[in-house]
Structures are given as C-alpha cells and as structure tokens.
C-alpha cells in the first residue's frame with residue numbers, strides 16, 4: 001500500500017445521503033476475479049443512461065468535477081453490501097479520500113484496507129465544503145499525521161481516526177504481515193480450553 | 200456491573216489486547232462464496248501464504264448460480280468465478296458445497312442448516328448478511344475481501360470493541376404479522392443507520408416466541424439498520440433446532456455443548472450503550488415503498504407526503520420518482536407485476552410454508568410473474584416432501600433451484616425497468632433487482648398474497664391455511 005501523509009487535491013461534491021454500495025458499483029460488475037479495473041463502472045447507473053451515454057446532470061459528469069481526487073458525500077455513505085469492489089472502484093476512478101458526516105462500518109474499514117482515508121466531519125463542515133468545491137482553484141490539504149484538513153482560504157478543522165489505522169495508512173503497512181507476528185498468541189489461544197473446537 | 204452476551208462472547212475471543220490497538224479477536228468460522236473471495240485467494244498466492252485453518256472455513260456457490268438449468272451458465276465471467284472458487288478450495292483444502300452437493304444453497308441458509316453455525320461463536324463471511332447467524336447467539340458479521348484474506352491467513356481480525364444496543368420488543372404480534380414485519384418496522388422507525396457501530400441484542404417476548412427461521416429473518420436485516428451484527432441469546436428453541444444437525448457432536452457431547460451454551464445470556468444488570476423498547480402489538484404487515492429499507496410503511500398506510508416533513512425532501516422526491524409512485528398514495532394501490540419469494544432473509548422451509556398458506560386454491564393474477572427460489576437444496580427437498588412445490592406450481596408460481604437469484608439478480612433472473620416486484624429479500628436499493636426495477640420488501644405471506652391479487656393486500660383480512668408438515 002502507498003503510504004499517505006500530506007495529501008492535496010481537488011474535491012467533488014455528491015450531495016446525497018445513504019449512498020449504498022449497489023450504487024457505487026452495481027452488481028453486474030462484481031464478476032471479475034481481479035482487484036483492478038473497477039473505476040470505469042463507478043456509479044454506473046447514475047453516470048450512464050440505458051444506451052451507455054453519460055448523463056449530463058449527474059454530479060461526477062459535470063465539468064468542474066473532473067480531475068478531482070477527494071469525494072464529499074452525505075451521511076451514511078457506503079451502506080449496504082460488504083463488497084470491497086466499492087472502494088476499489090472509487091480508488092481506481094481516482095478518489096483517495098472520502099469526506100462525509102458518517103459511514104457504514106464495513107465500507108469504512110474496507111477503505112482503510114485499500115489505503116483510502118474516510119474522513120468524518122460534521123454536517124455543517126460538509127455543507128461548507130460542498131458549497132465551495134466547484135471553484136476551480138479550490139483545493140483541500142489533508143495532513144493525516146496531524147489529523148487536520150485545510151482549504152488554504154482560512155478553513156481548518158481536525159478529524160478523528162483510530163491510532164492503529166492512522167499508523168497503517170501513514171506507513172502503508174500490509175496488515176497481514178503485522179498479524180503474522182502474533183502467531184504465538186494465536187496458537188496459544190487455539191490450544192486453550194475456551195476455544196470453540198473445530199467444526 | 201453485569202455483562203451482556205455480546206461482551207461475554209467478545210471477551211472469550213480476545214487473542215491480544217493492547218493500548219491504542221483494536222482487539223485481535225479469534226474467528227471460529229469463516230464462510231466463503233464465489234463473489235467476494237477470488238481476490239483474497241489471489242492475495243494469498245502472491246505472498247505465498249497458506250490458509251491457517253481450512254477446518255474452520257466452509258465454502259458454497261450461491262450468488263450467481265442460475266436457478267433453472269443450473270449447469271448451463273451462459274455468462275462467461277460468472278462461470279469463471281465459480282471455477283475459481285472450486286480451484287481455490289481444492290488448492291487450499293477447503294470444504295465446498297458445489298452445485299452437485301446436496302448441501303448447496305445460500306451461505307446464510309446452509310450454515311445453520313448444517314449445524315456449522317453454533318452459539319457463542321465468532322463468524323465472518325464476505326457478505327453483509329452474515330448477521331443472520333446471530334440468531335443462534337453468535338457474533339456474526341460481514342467483512343470485505345481484504346478481511347477475508349486476513350482471516351484466511353491468520354484466523355483473526357483486528358476489531359474495535361463494538362457498542363451494544365438492546366432492542367426489546369414486548370407483547371404479542373398480531374395475526375398475519377411476521378418476523379419480516381418486525382424488522383422492517385424497526386428500521387422504518389429508526390432509520391437505516393441507527394445501528395452503526397453497534398451490535399444489537401434482540402430481547403423481549405416477541406423474539407423469545409420466534410422460531411429459529413424467524414430469528415434468522417430478523418438478524419439478517421440488522422445490517423439494513425446499520426448494525427454489523429445482531430443476535431438473540433440461545434435458548435431451548437435454539438438447542439432443539441441444532442440437535443442432530445450434520446456438523447454438531449452427538450449424544451453426551453452435544454449435551455455438554457448445550458450446558459456451555461446455557462451460560463450465554465446477558466446478566467440482569469448488564470448495561471448497554473443504547474436501549475430501545477417497543478410494543479409488538481402495534482406492528483402491521485409492512486411494505487417498503489422507497490429505495491432503502493427504512494422507507495417502509497404498514498400495508499394499511501400511505502406513501503408519505505412532503506408536507507408530513509418526515510424526511511429530507513430531496514431524498515423523498517428522488518425515491519418517489521424512481522419508484523413511480525405519488526405522494527399520499529395508499530400502499531394497497533401499488534400494482535405488482537413480479538413476485539420473488541426467496542433470498543437469505545426468507546427462503547427457509549417455514550417461509551415457504553407461510554407463503555403456501557396464503558394460496559388456498561387460488562392462482563397467480565394474470566400479468567404477474569411469480570417465482571419461489573428455495574434457499575438451499577435441503578429446503579427444496581423438504582418442501583417437495585411436504586408437497587409445497589405442487590401448491591406453488593398449480594397456483595402458477597415458478598419453482599426454482601436454490602441460490603440468491605432475484606435478490607440481487609447477478610444470475611439471469613431480473614425485474615425489467617419500471618416494473619414493481621413484491622420481494623421477500625432485504626434490499627430495495629435502486630437497480631438491485633435490475634436497472635430501473637422497483638422493489639418492495641415484504642414478508643413471504645404478503646408476497647404470496649400480492650401474487651394472487653396483483654397488488655398489495657392486508658393479509659390480516661384474508662383467510663390463511665396452516666401448512667404444517
């Protein structure tokens with residue numbers, strides 16, 4: 001995983017609540033057996049009409065949202081199915097950072113496993129950013145080690161992230177190799193009485 | 200201070216506890232299916248890693264298997280996924296209920312059926328409806344593919360201790376009101392994210408009175424309320440369901456398990472992070488009218504209006520437009536062209552009995568396409584033994600092989616754009632059952648009644664016949 005420390009980028013606003021993973025990546029694109037190449041299917045049914053033409057009124061198709069790498073959305077983003085294809089498609093499309101008032105649990109953890117940062121801000125802060133992001137020179141800077149977000153025009157806020165996940169993201173670690181160092185503890189757990197016998 | 204069953208199970212599974220780290224918890228059992236596992240196995244291969252405990256891993260094929268002509272998979276990519284699963288299971292020594300297996304079916308139907316799911320366990324699967332298995336008093340939750348890989352390699356997960364939510368429903372349910380209605384009612388009242396960050400314990404008379412099938416329906420939809428997991432403490436209903444199932448010990452050894460499981464209940468003075476208390480007698484048969492499971496109303500209700508100001512007007516407008524409805528329209532005026540009885544929420548034997556009980560010699564309304572997709576081969580066999588298949592077929596329902604089918608329509612079963620489907624599944628998201636498809640979530644009995652009448656009807660006013668073995 002690529003380490004993330006200071007991140008700068010332009011943002012796109014998707015002012016919708018409860019965006020579910022079926023919308024982020026519809027099921028007809030879940031059949032691939034690779035992790036890559038899902039970006040072209042992101043928000044497929046919202047981005048394209050039945051004939052495959054781009055819908056001009058969909059947020060991400062609008063000119064000011066091109067070349068953005070931060071997505072700002074409404075509350076409970078990523079609810080529904082556990083499909084990790086959702087963060088894979090967001091990342092492959094170009095979004096590394098998501099900002100929303102809240103996230104569904106599984107989606108949030110899936111993001112972090114893929115080197116993406118799901119940042120939770122208050123609804124008021126999210127509204128503030130959504131109103132401004134379409135300006136061409138509007139850029140956000142995220143400082144992950146210090147847990148701050150700035151817009152270079154006077155707006156600055158901080159966000160929460162569990163220290164464990166922060167370290168993973170900042171160092172770009174592979175979680176499994178960390179856990180494998182606990183092999184002794186895992187074996188000890190398996191050999192004790194309170195463990196459920198195998199099935 | 201006492202502990203809840205949630206904390207008791209959690210504490211039993213801690214492998215490592217350190218400051219500033221989530222707990223490293225042991226996973227007793229992982230279920231695998233074809234859609235969310237290929238990239239996990241690929242990850243293992245790339246790093247030369249093994250599956251730590253193939254004996255704690257069980258695989259099935261369900262999401263994109265066809266439910267007619269099951270060996271003829273037209274879709275090349277879907278077939279590749281099934282082949283990849285077979286290959287991966289062989290390579291890593293994992294048991295697989297493939298298309299030839301008498302045990303094949305939807306992962307959340309076969310796990311309990313085979314006795315793999317047991318009280319007190321931690322269970323995961325790359326599927327959000329893993330919460331179903333909580334019905335047995337286990338902590339069961341859905342994970343992403345990276346976590347699937349993590350569990351394959353280490354049999355553990357790093358997890359922050361979840362918050363606890365006690366959801367108590369007291370009283371007796373009215374005639375014609377089922378488990379599906381209870382959970383849809385809860386979600387419609389508290390929203391699709393009330394459970395985020397929590398594990399729910401379902402308590403109270405209503406859940407105590409439920410069969411295992413009904414508890415599974417409730418726990419299944421915990422995720423639709425945002426909770427990763429939901430559970431019911433095990434009791435005699437649980438133990439008698441489990442007795443004699445394939446993967447459980449028999450005789451004396453089973454009785455010892457029961458003794459241990461009996462200790463799995465919340466202490467009287469247990470403290471929860473949140474508590475909700477409801478009266479079950481107030482619940483009507485439910486129908487979802489919108490594009491998430493929280494947008495649901497009693498069948499005797501109406502589609503909300505903007506003036507009622509119960510939700511974000513933008514969201515309400517979008518949902519009504521997508522669903523082709525009007526503000527204030529009575530639910531019973533919504534036309535139904537498709538009926539799907541199936542999915543991990545409602546495809547077990549009892550669900551099929553309840554649906555069949557509504558038929559009573561009547562036939563499916565002209566212009567309605569109705570299908571029944573049993574959750575597993577075993578459910579299918581039992582239903583056929585009981586003659587339910589004949590009741591469905593002679594009423595004009597299609598009788599299918601087991602699989603996920605029209606729940607997410609990854610296989611060829613799709614609802615055409617603009618048409619309404621009364622579905623016993625769990626998600627009414629835009630496009631879930633096909634691009635432009637309009638899904639209404641209901642109980643199996645409500646779905647069967649909708650098939651006969653071509654619209655939603657209040658089954659409390661209809662005659663039902665008991666379908667018992």
Ligand code: SF4
Nearest residue numbers: 328542543603606607
């Ligand atoms: S039946 Fe539907 S919700 Fe259940 S596992 Fe299959 S696709 Fe998922």
